[in-house]
Amino acid sequence: MTGEPEIHKRLEQAGYIADRDLAIALMLLSRLQRPLLVEGDAGVGKTEIAKALSKVFDCPLIRLQCYEGLDANSSVYEWNYQHQLLSIKIRETEGNPAGEQERHIFSEKYLLKRPLLQAITMPEPPVLLVDEIDRADEEFEAYLLEVLSDFQISIPELGTIRASSIPRVILTSNGTRDLSDALRRRCLYYYLDYPTFDKELRIVNRHLPDISRQLSAQIVEFVQGLREMDLRKKPGIAETLDWAAALVRLDISRLDNDPQQIADSLVCLLKTREDRNALTDDVVERLVANLG
Amino acid sequence: MNVDPFNATTHPAAADVLVRRIIEFTRLTRDNGFRAGIEEELDALRVAQHCGLLEQGSLRPGLRTLLCADRQEWQRFDALYETYWYGTNRASQVKASRSARLGRQDALGDQSGGGRVMETDRPQTGTAGENDAGAARSGASHRQVSGKADFRFLTDAQQLREMENLVERLARRMRRQLCRRQRLSHTGRRIHIRHSIRNSLRYGGTPLELVFRQRRRQLPRLVLLLDVSRSMSLYSYLFLRFARGIIGAFGDAEAFVFHTRLVSVTEALRERDIHRMKQKLVVLSAGWSGGTRIGECLAQFNRQHAGRMQQARTVVMIMSDGFDTGTPAFLATQLEHIKKRARRLVWLNPLLGREGYEPLAGGMQAALPWIDVFAPAHNLESLQALEARLMN
Numbered sequence: 311m312t313g314e315p316e317i318h319k320r321l322e323q324a325g326y327i328a329d330r331d332l333a334i335a336l337m338l339l340s341r342l343q344r345p346l347l348v349e350g351d352a353g354v355g356k357t358e359i360a361k362a363l364s365k366v367f368d369c370p371l372i373r374l375q376c377y378e379g380l381d382a383n384s385s386v387y388e389w390n391y392q393h394q395l396l397s398i399k400i401r402e403t404e405g406n407p408a409g410e411q412e413r414h415i416f417s418e419k420y421l422l423k424r425p426l427l428q429a430i431t432m433p434e435p436p437v438l439l440v441d442e443i444d445r446a447d448e449e450f451e452a453y454l455l456e457v458l459s460d461f462q463i464s465i466p467e468l469g470t471i472r473a474s475s476i477p478r479v480i481l482t483s484n485g486t487r488d489l490s491d492a493l494r495r496r497c498l499y500y501y502l503d504y505p506t507f508d509k510e511l512r513i514v515n516r517h518l519p520d521i522s523r524q525l526s527a528q529i530v531e532f533v534q535g536l537r538e539m540d541l542r543k544k545p546g547i548a549e550t551l552d553w554a555a556a557l558v559r560l561d562i563s564r565l566d567n568d569p570q571q572i573a574d575s576l577v578c579l580l581k582t583r584e585d586r587n588a589l590t591d592d593v594v595e596r597l598v599a600n601l602g
Numbered sequence: 603m604n605v606d607p608f609n610a611t612t613h614p615a616a617a618d619v620l621v622r623r624i625i626e627f628t629r630l631t632r633d634n635g636f637r638a639g640i641e642e643e644l645d646a647l648r649v650a651q652h653c654g655l656l657e658q659g660s661l662r663p664g665l666r667t668l669l670c671a672d673r674q675e676w677q678r679f680d681a682l683y684e685t686y687w688y689g690t691n692r693a694s695q696v697k698a699s700r701s702a703r704l705g706r707q708d709a710l711g712d713q714s715g716g717g718r719v720m721e722t723d724r725p726q727t728g729t730a731g732e733n734d735a736g737a738a739r740s741g742a743s744h745r746q747v748s749g750k751a752d753f754r755f756l757t758d759a760q761q762l763r764e765m766e767n768l769v770e771r772l773a774r775r776m777r778r779q780l781c782r783r784q785r786l787s788h789t790g791r792r793i794h795i796r797h798s799i800r801n802s803l804r805y806g807g808t809p810l811e812l813v814f815r816q817r818r819r820q821l822p823r824l825v826l827l828l829d830v831s832r833s834m835s836l837y838s839y840l841f842l843r844f845a846r847g848i849i850g851a852f853g854d855a856e857a858f859v860f861h862t863r864l865v866s867v868t869e870a871l872r873e874r875d876i877h878r879m880k881q882k883l884v885v886l887s888a889g890w891s892g893g894t895r896i897g898e899c900l901a902q903f904n905r906q907h908a909g910r911m912q913q914a915r916t917v918v919m920i921m922s923d924g925f926d927t928g929t930p931a932f933l934a935t936q937l938e939h940i941k942k943r944a945r946r947l948v949w950l951n952p953l954l955g956r957e958g959y960e961p962l963a964g965g966m967q968a969a970l971p972w973i974d975v976f977a978p979a980h981n982l983e984s985l986q987a988l989e990a991r992l993m994n
Binding site: 314330331334335337338341342344346347349378383388389391394395398399402408411412415445491494495497498499500501542 | 806
């Protein structure tokens with residue numbers, strides 16, 4: 311069992327700069343064996359938490375990407391029909407009774423495990439990432455809730471499969487749809503906000519070790535200023551990193567040297583036409599002028 | 603450091619007080635609308651144990667991650683926590699409760715300071731739960747009464763609020779029903795292998811009985827254009843709530859309002875908190891309830907937004923009475939453009955529900971040839987009838 315300081319340290323080692331609060335949430339996730347629901351705007355690093363967590367516990371990461379129309383066949387299990395058909399054909403001549411035939415083709419040999427089943431049948435507890443749960447239908451959400459509280463899955467042809475290990479579950483949501491109260495209650499909750507200046511600076515310096523300290527500070531300050539504006543799609547951490555990498559490539563050492571070039575490289579940060587239009591040259595100049 | 607505060611043999615009194623205080627705090631959050639039940643009370647104790655009570659500042663994030671379930675709660679938590687544990691004077695924001703009181707006859711509990719939550723703004727009758735149930739019941743009965751009533755006759759504020767909620771819920775239900783209808787169909791083009799194999803067993807493996815899978819029909823992508831000019835003012839707020847329900851239920855729907863120019867309100871309507879939504883709308887609404895230039899606004903829509911529409915899926919819904927200050931011919935051209943880009947063009951006209959109304963207004967006349975569905979939208983029933991017309 312790992313305590314909070316240990317998790318915090320290992321998150322850093324895994325390359326994920328986290329607040330202490332998040333380390334505590336992850337510690338509770340593992341000790342209380344409850345799933346953790348992480349909400350926040352796109353691009354604040356929700357999915358990265360799961361990746362980092364799998365490094366912290368040194369265990370495999372199983373990812374289930376949700377989408378509209380996701381059903382049990384693609385999330386829990388599926389029978390390998392081709393093999394079943396072949397097997398039926400091959401054993402045709404042997405004259406087995408139908409009951410025997412059925413037992414044979416619905417044995418584990420022909421079972422294809424999808425993420426949820428995979429996660430509960432691992433010998434060691436893995437990290438299960440249920441990404442963008444809000445995109446899945448309500449029915450799937452209800453089913454998932456059942457799996458997450460009982461940690462068992464019943465397959466009509468095989469019987470009930472109990473978890474051999476309780477996975478560490480992280481769910482992420484972008485809030486495109488309201489999640490059910492039941493699911494929210496079942497989960498621990500963490501709201502991941504845009505990072506503070508210090509945190510984002512550490513992230514940039516960590517990912518781009520060669521960047522000059524002055525440039526990285528300016529970049530982060532600029533992006534933080536941008537987030538204050540009323541944009542349609544605020545730039546996330548990934549965008550900051552992209553932009554920083556682009557500026558390093560362009561051999562820019564200070565943002566205030568060449569506002570025009572800054573304006574040209576903003577494609578890394580602003581992903582919609584409205585936002586690009588909203589950020590006119592004077593706005594860019596004003597933001598740059600305010601930099602320290 | 604390694605002192606276990608719950609160890610009853612070494613600190614019997616302290617352990618007891620701590621357990622009480624933590625449970626009391628959990629109940630306080632519940633009385634403030636958090637989703638914390640018995641299970642959470644027990645888990646709160648475990649959280650305290652794991653976080654190490656004596657370690658500065660780790661109980662708060664631990665309890666926060668356990669007890670909060672959405673963003674609003676996440677933001678309110680700190681105020682509650684401080685009020686309870688440090689006795690900060692924020693009582694007005696916190697709803698105290700009698701059920702949270704476990705009685706503190708023991709001296710230690712009283713000395714611990716803080717936690718003296720004022721009994722303010724507590725409803726005198728019944729608990730919050732009972733009130734909710736009551737509201738739901740009266741809502742249901744009102745639905746029967748007012749399904750046929752024209753929205754413009756809703757005058758008292760209470761009724762109007764109920765209607766707003768109903769309209770929004772109706773929009774959300776629409777999506778569920780569209781989904782369900784797809785699944786109930788029986789014929790199809792692709793074989794459902796799983797079921798077919800299952801059925802083949804009784805014939806020794808020969809697939810005699812085939813089962814078909816219905817191709818999943820895609821839900822329409824809705825684009826709502828709401829007229830908010832003065833002539834529509836009796837209806838526009840309800841239509842906005844309807845749009846909010848649609849936006850909440852269909853992930854990719856978009857909504858615009860127009861009077862003399864077109865403004866996108868998709869983001870504002872996506873705001874979960876209704877008061878913040880209203881604030882955002884107020885900011886966007888400069889110049890509302892003025893005259894209407896439908897043609898101009900649709901032209902703006904065609905220029906800026908129509909390019910993103912996928913023809914096969916998009917259903918454009920215009921909610922307007924058709925009173926236009928522009929020329930009818932221009933409006934017709936713009937509608938023709940929209941019609942080319944969308945699978946279906948729906949025009950909802952609240953006036954159509956009035957007796958004796960004929961779409962004679964110049965704009966409306968010119969628009970009719972391009973409209974697939976021309977329907978009334980003056981009461982709940984007419985909105986309900988829409989759902990069937992969206993799919994086929």
